[in-house]
Amino acid sequence: MDPEDFARLHSSASAESASRDLATLAALGWEPFFARQISVETLSDTPPARVVAVHRSGLQILGAGIDAIIPPRADATVGDWLLLDRDQTRASCLLFRKSLIKRRAPGTNRQAQLIAANIDTAFVVTSCNQDFNLARLERYVALALEAKIAPVIVLTKADLVTDLPSWIDAARTVSDRIPVVALDARGGEPPEVLSPWCKPGQTVAFLGSSGVGKSTLTNALAGTDAIATQGIREDDAKGRHTTTRRELHLIPGGCLVLDTPGMRELQLADAASGIAETFEDIQTLSAQCRFGNCQHESEPGCAIRDAIEHGRIDSARLLRWRKLMAEDAFNSASLAERRTKDRAFGKMVRRVMKDAKSRRRS
Structure with missing residues (x-):
C-alpha cells in the first residue's frame, strides 16, 4: 500500500502525512501480507494498530497516531495486528497472522496459550554454562519451526569459556539447518552479530529460560539499559525472572524485539x-x-x-x-x-x- 492510498483515506490528508503514517506502520512491522487483507475503504474507519504489550488490564496498541490500551481479548496476543474500531474496541478485527507461537497452557485445563504472533526470527537463547540443555533447545526450535518462524540458536556468556567451539558444535547437533552464533550479551557484539536478522521492520523474539541474557540482549540492541536485568544463582546457574510480561520494544531505526519471560514449562501441542x-x-x-x-x-x-x-x-x-x-x-x-x-x-x-x-x- 503506497502513500497515495493513504492520502485517499481523507480528502484533507496530504501525501506527506500519509507517507509519515505509512513509515510509522512499516517501522511497526506492517508489510504487504497484512495490507492485502484490507481495502482503502476499510482503513478509513478502522486503522491498523499492532499489539505491543499484553497487560492484565488490556492490550497496548500502537499505530499511526494511535497509542492506547483496549480491553483484553482471548484471541489476541502480542504482535497481532488489529483494525481498530474506535467506537467498539472489542469489535476490532484481528488480521490473519503469518506466524503464531503457542503452547499448551501450564496446569490441567487443557487449553492452548498464545505466546506471540507475526514474528520473523526466533532467537533461541542459552548460556555456555549449566543452563545449556539440548532437549530444551530442540523443544524451542520445534516450537519456532511449527510456528513458521526462522530459528537462530544464540549462545551467551561465550566470553566465560575456554572451549567455545565445543559448545557451538553441541548446539549444531540440534539441526544442521539452524544457524548458531555465540557472543557476550553484555558487550558490543549483539548489534553486529545479530544484525542479519534485525533489519528495520523485522520482528524478532528472544526465547529461552530465565537468566540466559534475553533482556540483556534486548538492551544491547536498543543501546540502553531500560529493561531490568538480574544475575543468575551461583550454585546452579539458573536465572531469576526479570521480564514479567511479553512486550515488543521498538529499536530506533531498526527492528522490533519481543522480550519474553522465561517459561518454566513448555509443553508442545499441535507441533x-x-x-x-x-x-x-x-x-x-x-x-x-x-x-x-x-x-x-x-x-x-x-x-x-x-x-x-x-x-x-x-x-x-x-x-x-x-x-x-x-x-x-x-x-x-x-x-x-x-x-x-x-x-x-x-x-x-x-x-x-x-x-x-x-x-x-x-
Missing part, C-alpha cells in the same frame, strides 16, 4: 511438523526402515538402529525425539478433546437461547 523438521535426520532414516511400523527398537532392517550403532546418530537424540512425539500426540489429543467439548457447549448455549427466545415470542 508434529515442527518436531519433524527439527529431527529431520531421524525422520529421513525412519523412512528407510524395512518395516513401515518400525519402532526402532529391535526390529530387523531398522535404519535408525544401524545409524546409532555406527555413530551417525546419538541414542539420546532418539530418546528425546520419542519423548517430544509422545508429548505432542498426548497434548494435541487433549486440546482436540477440549475444543470438541467447547463446541458442544457452545451449541447447547445457542440452542437454549433460541428456545428461550421462541418461548418469549409465544
